[in-house]
Amino acid sequence: MTFKPLEIEDYATLKPCFEKQAYDLSPYSLLSIMAWNGHLYRTFWRIEGVSAILSFRSDLDPADRYLVLPVPPPAGLGADDLVRLAEGSDIPSFWFVPDDWVERIGRSALEARFRLTDQAEYGDYIYRTADLAELRGNRYTRKRNLIHQFEKAYVSRGRVAVEPIRRENAPECLAFLDEWCRLRGDCDPLGEDTLSCERRAVIAALENLEILEGIGILVRIDGTVNAFGIASRLNGTMATLNFEKAYPSVRGLYQYLDRECARFLFAGFEFINKESDMGLMDLAKSKESYYPVRQLRSWRLDLR
Incomplete structure (x- = not known):
């Protein structure tokens, strides 16, 4: 599975995918992905069917890599599809999986193939x-x-x-x-x-x-x-x-x-x-002072 390094010029190609994206977590903001590219993590992408597949790699530790959910999610996205993407890309982790999509895909099906970890610091x-x-x-x-x-x-x-x-x-x-x-x-x-x-x-x-x-x-x-x-x-x-x-x-x-x-x-x-409080108490207090209507949960999935 071949990925291309992300460049600003790729925005026009990726925009149609992100116009249809269904996730509420801020890491799926295309502007954010573009702006943060190369800062902490470097971003790579490919188009598969109707979806953009994105991978992220740390410049400090090349072994520190992860995928996010396909954008937009293809019809009937299931645990087996995520396993195929992880194995095909040789990247065993998904980050920023929204809680509602864990339930939609099926928690039991995911837990059979992945270890699920709550990314509390990334709850928007x-x-x-x-x-x-x-x-x-x-x-x-x-x-x-x-x-x-x-x-x-x-x-x-x-x-x-x-x-x-x-x-x-x-x-x-x-x-x-x-x-x-x-x-x-x-x-x-x-x-x-x-x-x-x-x-x-x-x-x-x-x-x-x-x-x-x-x-x-x-x-x-x-x-x-x-x-x-x-x-x-x-x-x-x-x-x-x-x-x-x-x-x-x-x-x-x-x-x-x-x-x-x-x-x-x-x-x-x-x-x-x-966005999230990144686990910082003062930032969490500031965000809570504006009375959010909900706080999202983000999950990390690691292949078993």
């Missing part, structure tokens, strides 16, 4: 778009108060502008990202840690936003970019908030950005996928 948080765009009710009182403080200090004084991210202003987003990383002090441009790799993924997304059909907004304060968010379609009812950055020192800015993202980037989608 799902929100209703209307909840985050409107922030109604007592549970969002603190969010509304922070936004009010930001609007009083900045918006009401004409100091804030919200714009779509375009080719012309993308360099300003890159400059903001560099400063955001400098202030954090832990975004090594050449590092292999998750935050350093995320920085390079954000750069790839910004530099190729039109090709990847992503959408984004930025927030200016006094003419300077202080925050931005990037989103992309995941499936017919859900889009993913792929990246969201804001200066933490500006009180209420993050909450303002998050609400504006929900209003402008997710129109037409019932749900927002805000």
